[in-house]
Amino acid sequence: MLYPYQTLPDDWDDFLFEQVSEQQPPALQAFYQQPWVEPDLLVGDAEFVAVDIETTGLNAEQDDIISIGLVPFTAQRITLAKARHWLVRTRNLTSESVVVHRITHSDIAQAPPLRAVLSEVIPCLQGRQVVVHYRYMEREFFRQSVAGLHESTWLFPVIDTLELEAAHLRQKQSIVSRLFKQTLPSLRLPNVRERYNLPAYENHNALTDALATAELLQAQVAKQNLVDKPVRSLWY
Numbered sequence: 001m002l003y004p005y006q007t008l009p010d011d012w013d014d015f016l017f018e019q020v021s022e023q024q025p026p027a028l029q030a031f032y033q034q035p036w037v038e039p040d041l042l043v044g045d046a047e048f049v050a051v052d053i054e055t056t057g058l059n060a061e062q063d064d065i066i067s068i069g070l071v072p073f074t075a076q077r078i079t080l081a082k083a084r085h086w087l088v089r090t091r092n093l094t095s096e097s098v099v100v101h102r103i104t105h106s107d108i109a110q111a112p113p114l115r116a117v118l119s120e121v122i123p124c125l126q127g128r129q130v131v132v133h134y135r136y137m138e139r140e141f142f143r144q145s146v147a148g149l150h151e152s153t154w155l156f157p158v159i160d161t162l163e164l165e166a167a168h169l170r171q172k173q174s175i176v177s178r179l180f181k182q183t184l185p186s187l188r189l190p191n192v193r194e195r196y197n198l199p200a201y202e203n204h205n206a207l208t209d210a211l212a213t214a215e216l217l218q219a220q221v222a223k224q225n226l227v228d229k230p231v232r233s234l235w236y
Contacts, residue, residue: 012039012157012235025150027122036156037129039232043221044075046231048159049128050214051138052206054101056092060140064090065114066103069206070124073214075221084124085207087111101204115149118142122154133189133213135160135236157235161216164234165192168224192216196223 009015019032037046050071057063071083087103089111098104132138135158146154169184185191189212190203196219201208221227226234 009155015155019153022152024152027119028146028150028152028154031122031126031154034127037127037231039235040230042227043229043231043234044227046074047128048073048075048131048214048217049125050131050210050217051125052132052209052213053138053141054103054204054206055137055141056090056094056097058137060137060144063141064088064092065117065141065145066090066093066097066108067101067206068117068121069208069210070121071207071210071214072124072128073218075218075227078211078214078218080211083207083211084120086117086121088114088117090114114145118145118149125156129159129231130156131159131161131213131217133161133192133209133216135163157232159217159231159234160236161192161213161220162187162189163236164217164220164224168220189213189216193219196220 016032016035019028024032050073052069053065054067055063055065066088068086068088069084072079087108089108093103093105093108130138139155139158142154146152165187166184173182173184185195189209190200193212193216194200196216198212198215198219201212203209
């Protein structure tokens with residue numbers, strides 16, 4: 001079953017059973033055999049992987065992935081030795097997107113196509129809890145890409161550091177602020193990191209942003225006392 005853009009299963013357990021029962025490409029079949037961490041595992045005991053992508057635009061139905069970065073980590077440690085970074089060949093690179101991420105036509109001329117890259121990315125996410133900053137990018141682009149390439153569904157619950165921060169800030173808001181619907185502080189990754197006294201990194205590099213997201217979740221877990229929460233409680 002293909003899930004339409006930005007729709008999610010009502011129950012992840014039912015969704016998983018459904019996917020295991022369906023005919024899938026080999027990489028997806030293996031993924032759904034051991035897709036993500038046990039839902040009731042405590043955050044402090046879980047293995048995570050932070051994921052970031054760079055794209056030619058913001059519309060997952062029209063634009064392309066041109067770079068993917070991922071960093072495995074736990075609440076206590078980041079495993080940089082196992083971090084990965086891919087460039088992806090595409091014909092849809094625009095001058096506007098080059099200005100943002102500084103990936104040029106010459107950079108991706110010899111890069112593998114998305115199908116080949118995803119065959120390496122999918123196993124790297126298997127058995128880990130995926131962490132992103134703004135889930136409507138990574139998860140939706142992956143969903144659309146796999147649907148287009150294989151006519152299959154690749155979906156998984158994520159921990160979204162942007163949404164965690166928004167919920168944390170709303171909880172701290174005064175009653176007056178809520179009544180007047182005052183705007184929350186910026187939820188952009190660099191601005192959120194600054195509030196946690198994390199160092200500034202170069203933006204719009206998939207590997208660096210994945211590292212920045214991993215560090216941010218570690219800081220959020222410590223500051224918001226999330227270490228003993230079940231992973232499921234942070235899912236989006």
